[in-house]
Amino acid sequence: MSNRRNFIKKTSIGVAGTFLSSKVSSSNFSKKNQNSMTGLPIIISTWKHGYAANEKAYELIKNGKRAIDAVEQGVKVTEADPDCTSVGYGGWPDRDGNVTLDACIMDHTGNCGSVSFLKNIKHPISVARKVMDNTPHVMLSGQGAFEFAIKNGFHKEDLLTDKAKKRWKEWLRDSKYQPIINVENHDTIGLLAIDKNGDISGACTTSGLAWKMHGRVGDSPIIGAGMFVDNEIGGCCATGVGEAVMKTLGSFLIVELMRQGATPQEACEEGVSRIVKNQNYKDMQIGYLAINKKGEHGAYAVHKGFDYALHQNGTNKMIDAQAFVK
Numbered sequence: 080m081s082n083r084r085n086f087i088k089k090t091s092i093g094v095a096g097t098f099l100s101s102k103v104s105s106s107n108f109s110k111k112n113q114n115s116m117t118g119l120p121i122i123i124s125t126w127k128h129g130y131a132a133n134e135k136a137y138e139l140i141k142n143g144k145r146a147i148d149a150v151e152q153g154v155k156v157t158e159a160d161p162d163c164t165s166v167g168y169g170g171w172p173d174r175d176g177n178v179t180l181d182a183c184i185m186d187h188t189g190n191c192g193s194v195s196f197l198k199n200i201k202h203p204i205s206v207a208r209k210v211m212d213n214t215p216h217v218m219l220s221g222q223g224a225f226e227f228a229i230k231n232g233f234h235k236e237d238l239l240t241d242k243a244k245k246r247w248k249e250w251l252r253d254s255k256y257q258p259i260i261n262v263e264n265h266d267t268i269g270l271l272a273i274d275k276n277g278d279i280s281g282a283c284t285t286s287g288l289a290w291k292m293h294g295r296v297g298d299s300p301i302i303g304a305g306m307f308v309d310n311e312i313g314g315c316c317a318t319g320v321g322e323a324v325m326k327t328l329g330s331f332l333i334v335e336l337m338r339q340g341a342t343p344q345e346a347c348e349e350g351v352s353r354i355v356k357n358q359n360y361k362d363m364q365i366g367y368l369a370i371n372k373k374g375e376h377g378a379y380a381v382h383k384g385f386d387y388a389l390h391q392n393g394t395n396k397m398i399d400a401q402a403f404v405k
């Protein structure tokens with residue numbers, strides 16, 4: 080066997096061994112795959128706002144559209160909802176009163192696009208899609224992303240609703256930066272779908288942590304952190320404190336664990352365990368969703384309270400994720 084092949088073999092055994100040993104030593108793990116239900120197409124997304132996003136995505140997939148179109152159109156429902164205070168229009172601003180948005184999208188060929196620190200554009204996911212489709216780049220940021228959006232037909236809009244402005248003014252009285260679990264840290268929408276051809280795509284979009292520093296960018300536009308898809312294996316998306324997800328490149332990690340044989344549930348649990356091992360998780364929420372090629376899914380969070388929407392076998396329903404902190 081050539082040196083290169085030996086290296087690959089040894090590396091795979093080493094990595095798989097690491098996965099297995101950490102699984103065995105983590106007594107908080109459920110050690111089961113309760114989400115072994117299969118069935119395609121499947122659409123899965125984070126939090127209650129995922130329910131309506133799933134409905135939209137399913138409408139497209141049912142009519143023979145590709146997963147990449149379904150994930151984009153699905154999360155646009157959430158971006159347009161002024162009552163969703165953590166995504167798109169109506170999102171809570173940074174500490175200076177600016178609504179700044181992050182989003183990414185990835186298709187079954189491994190193509191991807193993203194935008195970060197984007198202001199005044201209601202649908203960052205569609206700008207990310209244009210970056211993917213029409214540029215040689217993966218990510219555009221800030222003013223450059225805004226100018227690109229305007230050149231591509233998007234309109235400048237004020238995204239700070241009266242409701243969000245009022246909440247920001249209230250926050251300014253104390254100006255305390257202590258994001259509250261499951262409210263401010265953080266209700267990103269991540270959505271994954273497998274279409275009738277068996278192809279996987281994903282989308283992730285957010286206004287980021289409320290009262291963040293101006294210029295802060297989270298995990299959601301980072302391919303491999305907030306979301307990742309590999310059409311041979313599956314996909315993963317994240318919600319919660321982006322810094323913790325970025326430090327562990329959570330979505331990429333979880334897809335790679337599935338490549339080594341982990342179920343989506345086991346992979347999500349291991350993804351959370353990497354966070355709680357080294358970071359102070361007491362006051363922060365992180366949730367992962369994963370699907371594999373067979374249409375099995377997994378979900379796991381640091382704390383209770385993370386729920387998700389699953390559209391499978393023709394039914395859309397909300398499910399409470401299990402959590403590391405019981």
Ligand code: GLY
Pocket residue numbers: 265267285286287288296297298299317318319320321322
């Ligand atoms: N997960 C969203 C953020 O941290 O910005």
